[in-house]
Amino acid sequence: MASNLLQKNTLTRSLTAPYLSSLRFESCLGSGAFGLVLKATNLANGSQTAVKFIFPPATQDGTEQKKILRECNIKALDPHQNIVKVIDTIEGSFTLSQLNGMLPEALFKNEADKSFRDLYFGRLTRVQELEGVLIQMELCGETLRQWLREKHDKLDSALHKKQYAIVKNLIAGLAHLHKNKILHRDLKPENVMFSKTGFVLPVKIGDFGLSRHLHSEQSRTNPLTSRTGTLDYRASECLDNDYSFPADLYSLGLMIWEVAQLIKSNDRSKMFDKLVNDKEVSLIELHPQIKGLRELIIALTKKSASDRFQQLEQVQKVFAQKELCDLKEGHHLTARNGEELRKLLKGATPGSKIFLIEAEYDGNFVVEGESITIVGKGEKTVFTNSGSNSFVVKGMGHRILNLKISKSGEHAGFNCLRVEGDMNSFSDLILIGGAYSVKIEGNDNKLDKIQVSVAIKGIHITGSRNTIDDICLTGDTTRYTIKFGPNAFHGWLTNSAHMSDLAAIAGFLKFYKLLESVYYTFQILRK
Template sequence: MTSPNLTEEETKPDRQKILSYESFLGYGSFGIILRALQPFGPPIAVKFIFPSGTRRSSPPRVTGYEVVLSLRHANLMQMYRIDRQNLTKKDLEKIFSHFKESEDLLLLKDRVIGTAIRCEEVPTIQIQMELCGKTLRHWLDDDRKKDGQLSPIHFDIIRGLIEGLSYLHDRDIIHRGLEPASIMFSNPESSLPIKIGGFAQSTFIYAANEFSLDMLSSHVGTVHYMAPELRFGVYTKQSDFFALGLIIWEVVQFVGPMDFDKLVYDEETNLIKFHGSFRKMIIGLTKRRVTDRFKDLTSVRNLYAMGSRNQCGLQLNIDFALPKFCDSQESLMCLDDMEVDSIIASHPSHFFEGITNNSKFDIILGRGAFGFVLRDVTNEGDKTAVKFVFPSEIDEKQQEQVAREFDIARILPQHPNIVRTRGVEERYLTSEELQKMFTNILNDSMETLLVENYIRRAKRYETIKVVCIRMDLCGESLRSWLRVRHNLDDLNIQQIQQFEIITGIIRGLKHLHENKIMHRDIKPENIMFSKVGFVVPVKLGDFGLSRKIYDDGTESNSLTCNVGARSYMASEVRSGIYDKQADIFSLGLVMWEVLQGISRHDFNRLVLDGEEELVEDHPIMVGIKQIIISLTKRKPKDRTKTLDELDPAVKFWKENIKRTTYHNK
């Protein structure tokens, strides 16, 4: 493709003036992408990146794009120019006028222009890049509808991927986000060569012979193509190899995430329906241990050369069976289609009667993409936490998550180790009511910006929809306790705290499982102390990812959604089919962390490498070492099946703690 006629002499403002934006190509949390025409040369794509995160008036970062800006290779999407400009409200309105507004883009436009109004100008980055066609992901989905025979295009795709990645690695650049969605064809007609794009996470890595000097520690990438070591914050060039191997396998054979897991963790190499060079290539790229993978792409090039000569042009009839996620889809009955309205209707409205008139919100307890959590103090002195969720009208996943959390709160019986929900209601608030609620309690500019955004939405539509959940006011999270646990001078007190925390988590999770509820996000951040000062009992909270599962008497009662914190995620969750044992796995890691304060990097050593000697026993909770090892087995069949199996141990610990306490007195 001919490069656009760009010269350094052109000033940035002049360059923007001569571009004519023709159509809208896409959008995301980063901003928008437009198709632009030039006076000379072919059309290009222009990505507008707007500020996001905690400092929306600060310039966004584009480190990855800057890393590849000067690179030119047939198998890399070319970046032509990066402009940094402060755009006014008028400039932004002109840019957004190039396409028809939909509800989703309206919210993005509202956020960006709102920032321009507040700050007068918005620091914006515009990346001019090569205009390509559809992604490899789209092509794979279309290719699977055909006869399943390999053709020269399959081999050209593989060769292009190898050459493009080799070019990056030869310049000490790692991609860190390689997946079919970041790989493009040259034009809409799926013409070759294939081009690697999606450089947002790319970075330099200065290669050395020592492994310790050749790694990064950043949690990036797409989970299905993520090398095992990345889960624990370690990244090398071999991590790109891992993703490349899975993509190559996907190009030549119809496979899915569950097959990835079987190949990598269970070493079921028989799943690869090829013999010879391509089989060796895929296996060598996707080894679980970094040290077992290919060290560079020279071997991959050689294997590709042999494999393409032997197989290109032959009619290879491959078994392209669909991945089997569940033995019986009919046996899987999860509450995926809950509507907020039906949930809210089951709650008495008096819980939030006069919420903006009689309630006194004095502290912001937390904030996030969902909204705010405020402390409410009644006239009688009762203190509760109220979560205000402003559901996005365009984000179906967020709406489903909100609905699910409130449904779990409605049907779950009260328990001392579960954060109690007092009520749920949907309300429509005016801008004046919002202004009154947040008066004198905003702490920083980010909170102010979020509230201003909600107020503008309320003014535009007269009211804004908010879902409220009132719950018990708790203390610090278990994560906070883990940070300070070693500051306790009295070892005996620390051991008793460990007992109270661990048995409290077990009781809370057992209560969920007895009510046929999976939490699906067990981690220290979602475990709270009853009151400030690390007062026990601890309580499980945050049911946004939880699921109610009905048992219809069949064997399969599992889920097929990849959710949860990566560090505490069971291996089967990564492959897409799991049940309550995934909660049990997460519980085991949290218990280990409470006992020893270990780093999450050690999880990999225990779970994947089997270094059981890392786990220590406890003077009070005797035998807990073997329990943690059993809870955290990688394969579900080797893992503790239910929490009932822990009952004898917990009973013994209680007796032991009584004896210890009596002795100390």
């Protein structure tokens, strides 16, 4: 029984009437396999906490009771701002009358929580008392998963700072656990909480029901359980019982990626699989303010534990070296005309953000280096020039957003946008005219929300692993609309039905099977 085990644990004490009478339970915060969590107010001082009710089924080997002991033992840790604080643990026996008094039906608003309550009460119809444990913890806000489900403006600098802070908090919290030889084993956004309601930082790691204290007497005599944790975040070595701290680092790497890139829930499993098993590292987008993010995530998510980072100190060292990009005035710049923009591009450093105004920018512009962001004001930020290509992007990791590039008349033989570099992203662009509205020679570039019109030859992509999504093609073309060249392997064309002049478009799709993978080359040609 739970009480027999917990009596050996100096961190717990017996349930007493004064303890119960000092708390008023106000609402159910959640339920699940772990039990029920209720919001409680201390009647003496008005302080609020969260109280977890756990009523484990009795098992011969005491498996469920051992899980409770692990969570209780977190109380012995030194307090840390990125770990949910366990205030008290209380064990005892509960009668039907006691549970009715503590857990009235009015506290439970949704059907799932009501069902969980009914499950406990149903068990009391078969026994007189129910053995259980109450774990009193600091009251936190929403989970990290809830924050990820919110709508975010990816261009918002305040969001970038918050993402950085969340990543830093996750690393610090896990470092504290590992320093105390605790392996969490179930790191995921559902088990990370914000400090207060309203997504208030810092975030804190919680839910230690699956944790283990490594290098303890117990871990030396009892092997670790295989297949522990949540599948999406579980390292491959956890299929066996021979794993250690790198398993947590794997989960951490995927969470960092999820936070920094705001990966959607329905894309998560597929993207995790492509990164880990197919090694498609180009899926990891560069972050405008966290330097070295791609390298950090790659080092944390290697499929083989021996190839992965082994200790949190390695993560902390890399993260310290790749600090938040400097946001002082010198890196947060505004260009009011073409001449100013050319000067700023010449002196731009990684992480620089250049903002444009509603104006005409005349001439040709070349973006070189790494991780430079250029943000316009929409269709009223217009690029024109007197010859050659209007906009040439070299280097890697650049972001070009929210502007218009126009070429017409005698200069139509050149391109609106020419991309020679790799891993760049383009969004919310309006491209008018040119021989090619877009010509992409580099690899792993992404185009999203692009409007193209009056282009002689449309879009031409010769590089590999480039992605086009949400393209609006209007007006007539003299030859073809979109063309992926014969060597443009692994290209993706999605959501391209925004073609208003469908009568002018006819095409075919060629499939090439090389080795054991299907490689795609797309050509949409005008007949």
